[in-house]
Every structure is written in structure tokens, then in C-alpha cells.
Amino acid sequence: MSLQCPSNCVRYLVYLMVIFLFAQHLANASSQIDVDEDLRHLLGRCQSVGEDYNECMRQVFNDLRAYFTTGVPDYNIKPFDPHHCTYVELRRGDSQGIGSFRLTLRNVSEFGWSRSEVTKFHADPEDRRIVYAQYFPEKSLEGEYEFAAKMLGSEMKRKGHWNLTLYDYSQTTSVRRIGDPGSLIKVHVEVDRIGGMELHIENLLKGQPLNQLADGVINSMWQLGLPFIKPMINELVSSAFTDIFNESFRHFPLEKFLPHTSASY
Template identity: 75%
Template sequence: MSQQSLANCNSLFLMAAFVIAAGIFGVTEASSQIDVDQDLKHLIGRCHRDPGNPDEYNDCMKQVFNDLRAYFTTGVPSYNIQPFDPHQSPYVELRRGDPHGPGSFKLVLRNVSEYGWSRSEVTKFHSDAEDHRIVYAQYFPEKSLEGEYEFVAKLLGTELRRQGHWNMTLYDYSQTTSVRRVGDPGSLLKVHVEVDRIGGMEMHIGNLLQGQSLNQVADGVINSMWQLGLPFVRPMINELVSTAFTDIFNESFRHFPLEKFLS
């Protein structure tokens, strides 16, 4: 395997550790400042790649992530890595259909906050050095999200507009995340997230219908019927989450100076 492939793959491993740890080095007082460089070298060197036994390496990386869960809330300010509990997404957009055709819609989510990462658990980890990719499965006993939404739909010349606050709590939830670097170190990262399971859900969408009583009815329908609609909305959920995390990962990890910590 080429040195460039190793560097790309190691970069993804380190990035994933940050995503799951999200802040092991967030101490700001000089008198108690953790030696970030030494800790990074320790983190990278903790698991050793053995081509003859890749499962041992993958299990080691999974354990590293779960050992660092307590640090999700602080971020790594010295390397511009933002906290992941909660993590923030300022803008995510989803479009379907031709706005000049018979039907279309646009959904914009703003100022989204997501909570629950500190209680999550990585259950599987797999690395693919040749493809510069890592894939990990993650379980959340509870995950909650909130933010503002704007929804515009057109159907046969009739326009519908809604906006307001929304929140959602997911229970017994799991997802699989794939992260791939599309070129040399410093090039873009591509993230794809797949919802694997939702055991329970509670959701509120403000101003979905006109009037408080009708909105309460809408919430009741959504919360009692969401399982029937999930197969249809799952692809859109995957797209929204993948778009948000591609932006977040590139902002925090694209230019991380990996060469400082490789020996």
C-alpha cells in the first residue's frame, strides 16, 4: 500500500476518533492544559494495523471511540473542532421536483441542534485503506433534535408555505456512517449516513396547520403513524443528515494537520 493511501486512511481514522470523542482536548486553562500533541500520538499509536488480522484493529478503534465518549461536549478549540453534544448545523436544504413543473417542494432546516452523542455507543467499526474509507455503526438510546424550518410546496399552481419551530426525540435509534476522502490529504470528505433503526419517536412541528388545536391533532397523527410513513421518508432523512454531516466534517477535519502526529 502506498504511503499516500496510508496517510489518507490514517487521516480518516483520526477524524473518526475526533467525531466520536469530540473534544478530549478542550481544557483552556494554561496551568492544566493537556499536551494535545502527545495525546494525539498516543491515540494514533494505541491501535496497530495487522494486515493478517484486520478485525483486531477494528475492534481496537471501536474501543478507543467508546473510551472517549465523555469528551463530546467540549470540542477541540486549538484545532477548530466543534463540540458534538450538542452539535450544530446552521443550514440544511432538501429539494424535490421541478419548481416550474406541476409539483415540487423545498425544505430548509436552520440552526439545528442535536443532543445525545455523549450516551451513544459505537457498535461496529470497519476500515478500508484502499478506498480511503471508514464505516462505523452507532447506537443512541435517545437522540433529540430541534431547530427552525421553512417549507414551500407547489402543486398544480397552488403554493403552500409554512415555517416555525420543530423538535424531535428518537429512542432506541441506530445509524451507520460512512466517511471517505475523495483525494489527497486536504481534499474533500464525503459523508453518508443511513438510518438503521428507530424504536420510538416523538415529534412536534409548529405552525404545520392553522390553529393550535389543529396543530395538536397533527402532532398526534405524526406520532402515532410515523412507522407507516418511515419507508417513504427514510431516503430524505438520510439525504438531509448526510448533507449536514458532510459540511460539519469538512469544516472540522478537512485541513487537520495529520502530518504532525505521524511517526
């Protein structure tokens, strides 16, 4: 037996749908207004460049952690916790040369930004640069890797999953706009301190026992190798963050939220 809804019932359902869609539109508009007002309050409270300005902006960066897990979709700012990088590559030497290698990381996810703290901030308006130091009690990363190398005439190729956890970690980030607002952003990240590290690389050596041995050696002796691999870490992270910052902040209308429009970072 089928149920039939009379015409007034159909109209009632249509009214409910219209009301629902209108309410949803109002909710989205209200959310946008709240975000704009919040950003205007946070970014607009620092008035002038100087020591007070730098300390004010340090506090602003920490207050903005509330958006790390959500991003700001209406301004194309993606979440930073976790944030994702699709592709980053590191090359050394000629593809045919001895000792050359290529490391490719794909689909990298990074966690821990919501618990981080900006400890120092410095603005250099003449050079259109900001520099800030950031502390992470714990930061973790994971993704897929491909490694190809040529050593002493033999080729080595590996690929698989990897994950890395850093403890008591700090870094300094320099963000510089190359030209006028809307132009490219260049990011350089420098590792300052790593208090502890756990790293697992799948398929680094052939066979599970050898892989476990490799993990043990790396995690017990990483401090000895850090001075040699630190420049490569800085390069990989800087390359990834240059892409991420350009995607999220290159066209962000900063002047909309500032009391003065002279800022050109």
C-alpha cells in the same frame, strides 16, 4: 474622599497581573500538551489494518466521547454534544412543477452523542473510507424550518420551530476522503433503526387544535410513513454531516498522532 495607591502598591498590582497572565499561559500550554498526549495515546495504540485494528478503533471512537461536549478548540474541532448545523436544504422536483417542494432547516442543534456507542467499525484504506455503526439510546434535535410546496396548482408555505426525539436509534456512517489529506470529506449516513419517535412541527397546519391533531397523527403513524421519508432523512443528515466533518476534520493533522504516517483516511 478618594483613595490613592502609592507607587509601590501600583507595582504590586502590576506584578500580580503579570503573574496571573503568565500562569494562565502555562495553564493553556499544559492543557494543550495534555490533549496532544491523550490523542496520541488513543489514536496511536491501533497499529495495523485488520480485524484487531477495527476492534481497536471501535474502542478508540468510544473513548473519544470525552471530547464530545468540549470539542478540541486548538484543532478547530467543535463540540458534538450538542453539535450545530447552520443550514441544510432538501429539494424535490422543479420549482414550477406539480408535487415539488423545498425544505430548509436552520440553526439545528443535536443532542445525545455523549451517550452514544460505536458498535462496529471497519476501515477500507484502499478506498480511503471508514464505516462505523452507532447506537443512541436517545437522540434529540431542534431548530427552525421553512417549507414551500406546489401541489395540484396551489402553493403551500410554512415556517416555524420544530423538535424531534428518537429513541432506541441506530445509524451507519460512511466517511470517505475524496483525495489526498486536506481534500474534501464526503459523509453518508444511513438510518438503521428507530425504536420510538416524538415529533412536533410548529405551524404545520393553521390553528393550535389542528397542529395538535397533526402531531398526534404523525407520532402515532410515523412507522407507516418511514419507508417513504427515510431516504429524505438520510439525505438531509448526510448533507449536514458532510459540512460538519469538513469544517472540523478536513485539516486535522492525523499523522501527528499516529506511529506510522501511511494512513490516508
